[in-house]
Amino acid sequence: MMIACLPGDGIGPEIMAQALRVLAALDLGIETAIADVGGTAYKKHGHPLPPETLDLARTSDAVLFGAVGDPDCDNLERHLRPEQAILGLRSALGLFANLRPATMFKGLEHMSALKPEVASAIDLLIVRELNGDVYFGEKAQRVLEDGRRQGFDFMSYAEDEVRRIAHVAFRAAQGRKGRLCSVDKANVLETSQLWRDVVIEVAAEYPDVELSHMYVDNAAMQLVRNPGQFDVIVTGNLFGDILSDQASMCVGSIGLLASAALGERQTGKGTFGLYEPIHGSAPDIAGQGKANPMAMILSLAMLLRHSLGLEEQAARVEKAVSRALADGITGADLGGSAGTSEVGDAVLERL
Numbered sequence: 237m238m239i240a241c242l243p244g245d246g247i248g249p250e251i252m253a254q255a256l257r258v259l260a261a262l263d264l265g266i267e268t269a270i271a272d273v274g275g276t277a278y279k280k281h282g283h284p285l286p287p288e289t290l291d292l293a294r295t296s297d298a299v300l301f302g303a304v305g306d307p308d309c310d311n312l313e314r315h316l317r318p319e320q321a322i323l324g325l326r327s328a329l330g331l332f333a334n335l336r337p338a339t340m341f342k343g344l345e346h347m348s349a350l351k352p353e354v355a356s357a358i359d360l361l362i363v364r365e366l367n368g369d370v371y372f373g374e375k376a377q378r379v380l381e382d383g384r385r386q387g388f389d390f391m392s393y394a395e396d397e398v399r400r401i402a403h404v405a406f407r408a409a410q411g412r413k414g415r416l417c418s419v420d421k422a423n424v425l426e427t428s429q430l431w432r433d434v435v436i437e438v439a440a441e442y443p444d445v446e447l448s449h450m451y452v453d454n455a456a457m458q459l460v461r462n463p464g465q466f467d468v469i470v471t472g473n474l475f476g477d478i479l480s481d482q483a484s485m486c487v488g489s490i491g492l493l494a495s496a497a498l499g500e501r502q503t504g505k506g507t508f509g510l511y512e513p514i515h516g517s518a519p520d521i522a523g524q525g526k527a528n529p530m531a532m533i534l535s536l537a538m539l540l541r542h543s544l545g546l547e548e549q550a551a552r553v554e555k556a557v558s559r560a561l562a563d564g565i566t567g568a569d570l571g572g573s574a575g576t577s578e579v580g581d582a583v584l585e586r587l
């Protein structure tokens with residue numbers, strides 16, 4: 237078994253180091269290989285996703301990804317920007333299903349942006365489509381006849397793209413509380429009308445799952461008003477991006493939310509995937525040793541579960557994180573004073 241580790245930019249390498257300490261402590265005999273990605277790769281190799289990095293990811297059993305994004309690169313042509321690396325990996329590796337769980341950890345209710353009694357009910361999974369939508373449609377800027385500049389991004393979903401993510405979401409709901417909420421903007425967008433029609437067609441194959449539909453603006457409000465109503469949410473690429481950052485503050489911090497990006501390729505022990513925190517490279521705190529590494533460590537747990545079939549080890553890592561939180565070990569993002577490596581120490585002690 238080989239894991240490709242792509243630390244990336246900003247806090248990426250800092251949090252990756254803690255996840256790799258946890259992996260080493262598990263002593264599973266798994267090989268790791270590290271490669272450059274993002275702004276770091278651009279500065280060294282002239283491209284945010286060098287061919288060697290993509291090859292390494294392709295030939296691995298799973299990819300552990302830190303974060304990309306570098307303010308020095310914000311004025312580069314779009315195809316050279318660090319963010320293109322993660323979009324390129326998701327697309328080239330066919331990782332269309334993004335699982336973003338948000339669960340309230342015991343003892344952290346007071347850190348939620350919501351009232352503790354509202355926050356304590358949060359146990360939801362956002363299933364975000366990851367290979368389509370306005371992210372991957374044609375985009376450009378042009379000058380109109382009257383001289384005004386115009387920018388456009390083409391939003392689309394084909395029915396097979398909706399169908400395959402709907403199946404992932406229905407199956408996820410079957411393994412949880414059996415409730416699926418499809419979030420769209422069908423009152424305005426044709427893309428969303430097709431999305432809703434196809435989700436309803438797929439629902440016929442899952443009579444044991446209770447399907448509901450919600451407009452995205454209402455969903456954003458309901459996530460704050462009564463997040464306990466949600467079990468599984470399935471939504472498109474853009475809405476899923478936004479709602480998952482919002483869900484993170486409902487459970488206390490963006491430094492807690494892990495994710496799995498899965499496709500169809502099987503590894504023999506599970507499904508090939510890329511695992512990363514939902515947050516970015518956090519340039520505002522990079523290099524200060526205060527980033528929360530828990531989302532990264534929990535992403536490693538998801539990797540062990542989904543790609544390597546190591547459920548027991550995954551649960552062990554998750555339990556160590558929740559015990560550290562229950563014991564009050566938190567960094568600045570959660571009102572505490574522990575630094576990145578102290579949080580790592582605390583998780584290791586509890587493994």
Ligand SMILES: NC(=O)c1ccc[n+]([C@@H]2O[C@H](COP(=O)([O-])OP(=O)(O)OC[C@H]3O[C@@H](n4cnc5c(N)ncnc54)[C@H](O)[C@@H]3O)[C@@H](O)[C@H]2O)c1
Nearest residue numbers: 303304305306319491514515516517518520521527528569
């Ligand atoms: N998958 C990715 O690699 C990814 C995801 C999101 C954003 N980005 C990129 O990251 C860069 C910064 O973006 P942004 O500032 O909008 O979002 P961000 O998620 O990097 O940071 C938002 C805020 O959350 C804080 N934060 C994030 N992760 C944290 C952690 N682990 N511990 C403590 N605090 C944390 C940051 O300090 C910042 O105040 C941009 O270049 C963006 O494009 C990359």
Ligand SMILES: CC(C)[C@H](C(=O)O)[C@@H](O)C(=O)O
Nearest residue numbers: 304319322323477514515516
């Ligand atoms: C960096 C960016 C391309 C990415 C996205 O929008 O998918 C990020 O925000 C995420 O949530 O993983």
Ligand SMILES: [Mg+2]
Nearest residue numbers: 477478481514
């Ligand atoms: Mg995002």
